[in-house]
Amino acid sequence: MSANRTERLLNLVICLLATRRWLTKDQVRHAVPQYTTSESPEAFDRMFERDKEDLRELGIPLVTGTDSTWFDDEIGYRIDRDAYALPEIEFTAPEMAILGLASKVWQEAGLAGPAARAMTKLRALGVETDDDTLVGVEPRIRTAEPAFAPLYTATRDKTPVTFQYRKPRDQTPTTRHLQPWGLANRGRWWYVVGHDLDRDAARVFRLSRIHGAVRRTAPPDSYRIPEGLDLHQIIAGPDPTDPRTATLRIRHDRCAALRLRATTVGPTDPDGWQELHLTIHDPDILAEQIVSAGPDAVLLTPPDLRSQVVARLWAVRRAHPHPVT
């Protein structure tokens, strides 16, 4: 069945490429053998609509218009021959290798299919890839969230959407309305940035917290996306950099993770302790790291971070009030 459909689509492409005139729908129906066997005009209409969609999705420049020599104004179709072909570009073998790698960044439905199709087209230019230089290198990103594909197409088409969103502290999801501007990942998570229509402000949503379907609420090109957005900057939020130095005492044989961050580590004293200095950067993350070292690390300065560490330790102790062994 798929072969039959491919045959129909290929005949349609050849016919619309070959014509110099606009072909009416009826003429198209008679020109493509697979259409003449359609059961009814309605069945043909449905088929033709779907096929037009498919051709456009593949990038085939299907255009519509009417010819002044026509005695009626019925709309006609053809493929814009000048716009059909890939521009005359030539790729070197290393470029083809890097393009192959770029196409494989995408793994899931969504952009993996288009990436593979693009590579097939480029291979038609005739260059053999030299794969050796990039053997075993796999830079990949997952786009497993069901909301990824509909939000990508909404961004592409500039179509506002609505969805159910549940923040970690909320019991139930709330309905949100968004003009999506763009998508970006941070580590393993994907985020959508856009204009939140309920709050009338720019907002960031994490895709894994979107529940159920993403529905379009208006036709394409309904709004403009601000230019020059730095999506990663927006999702990262304000930079938590704290340039101060922290001083710690650590057990000489422990705290490997803190040592990795150290600017200096002093000599071991007779009791088996070392003094370590490091730059704080994010105080919350550093506090977490120090607390997780338990009694093997003691923060000496700065005092504000020290009281944060002590408070965290008390909270852990209260949650686990077992007698000390």
Place this chain on the structure above:
Amino acid sequence: MGVGATQRLSRLLAMVPWLLRQQGVPLAQAAGHFGITEQQLVKDLQLLFVCGTPGHLPDDLIEADWESGYVFLGNAPGLSRPLRLGVDEAVALLVGLRTLAEIPGLHDREAVESALVKISAAAGDARATADNLAVDLTSGVCESTLALIRGALRTRTRLHLRYLVPSRDETTERDISPIRLACFDGGWYLEGWCHEAEAVRLFRLDRVVELNLLDQDGTPPREAVRRDTADGLFVPSPDDTVVTLDLAPGAHWVAEYYPVEGVQELPGEVLRVRLRTSWPDWVPRLALRLGGQAHVLAPEHLAERAGDLAARALLAYGEQDPADHGPHGTYAPHGTHGVEQV
């Protein structure tokens, strides 16, 4: 099925111009060029053979001959150039290339830059869409590490690794025959045959303390099979310890970050989860890290260990532990503030 048909059409439209210029190419070579089997190629040729311009008389049809094992193609006017890139196709390549361009040490910079220029020229309107999709795979990578591993993969050279295992607070030394350098869940990993464990292991690059090339062959042994990472990195084992945790909102990320089972929602926005681990000693450290936002319920000895580590750390800060010295039943310390209680 619809996807199959368009995908195949796309391949046919690419194959025709290539075959027109490669008259007499062997079947196997043509199939290899497009990454399909010879049988699939023959099916494609059979399909081309019955397609053509309206009328569909013999003279209108595409000519295809492959009986000799060599492919000859003719009479396909209009299809002599590959189709331009569709919007999503151009976006996928552009964003992919931009992502690679940001990762230093992974590739030949010149090839990325020149490929970007050429694809941008062919992308047309897709460039604007590509600006609104951004992938960052640079988290925790360093140029020299990536370049070194890439070189080792290419030359099949063994690597020596000093590697941090935070859950054990240890640095270990290992010799690795590299299999691949890959990104999972936004982080970079070296997968390789570990000569100490005599098994395939994954190493997170942001935990590599030191990395050197060894003067030894690094071809992985035949039994070294790369791990199937389709379902994530975690491989459950019957020997795992099952840990029960209550997570306050500040620790809810644990339920998303680690593979947990049987998530129950309790009053007060607390999530009760079960977590499997092959290294239970890590659990008290996790409880410390979560600063009271997590409560270890079972096994009992891990909960005790968490409380014990916190109490001994508090002593090091000169804080009295009321569980030992204060009145029974009250754990309110003096002078601490600022952290939410469970």
